[in-house]
Amino acid sequence: MDKQLESALSSTDRKVLTIIQSGFPIAPRPYEVIGEQVGITEAEALATVRSLKERRIIRRLGANFNSKGLGWRSTLCAAKVPAEQIESFVAEVNSHTGVTHNYLRDHDFNIWFTFIGPNWETVVETLAAITEKTGIEVLNLPATELYKIKVDFNLTEND
Structure with missing residues (x-):
């Protein structure tokens, strides 16, 4: 990992990023699930993701789909x-x-x-x-x- 980025990320930041990059929970309360996996509250998990977006560490948070499979x-x-x-x-x-x-x-x-x-x-x-x-x-x-x-x-x- 880039040393400058590594120093900008807390342990919680790194844990949340590791989970959400490919395993974002499909659940009614996904940040509650993330919080449980990381050992923080739902509010803390959401605040962590918001902070990562504000710091532009996360540029986009959204689903990817098989466009060709959908005919697009x-x-x-x-x-x-x-x-x-x-x-x-x-x-x-x-x-x-x-x-x-x-x-x-x-x-x-x-x-x-x-x-x-x-x-x-x-x-x-x-x-x-x-x-x-x-x-x-x-x-x-x-x-x-x-x-x-x-x-x-x-x-x-x-x-």
């Missing part, structure tokens, strides 16, 4: 965005609910994002709308092969 389509996208337009371009991209990731890269194609829609037509239409609204062409790079790599980190090994 996804694609990787890239764009060459001038520095003075990055903020407005990213705001437009992120305004679409189908955007699942959005990254700034040190490359000619400096903005990369993934987009998912209920069908291919919606994907293509949405990317065209982003281009029309921003004046920046979006490169559509649908996968030809799908590789899923699942990585879990045991953040409690030092406890």
Whole structure:
């Protein structure tokens, strides 16, 4: 683990992160379940997750689903965005609910994002709308092969 991040995380933080990264409880009171597993109260578990989000250690907390299995389509996208337009371009991209990731890269194609829609037509239409609204062409790079790599980190090994 990164030493700076490690020093920013308490033992409780690490235990909660280890549980929720792939084993978030599907229960009426998930933070109560997390609290029981960690040895803290439900309120403390919720406060821990809120703190991790506020500190931007957790960027997103939500479900992942098999979009292809549900008949949805996804694609990787890239764009060459001038520095003075990055903020407005990213705001437009992120305004679409189908955007699942959005990254700034040190490359000619400096903005990369993934987009998912209920069908291919919606994907293509949405990317065209982003281009029309921003004046920046979006490169559509649908996968030809799908590789899923699942990585879990045991953040409690030092406890």
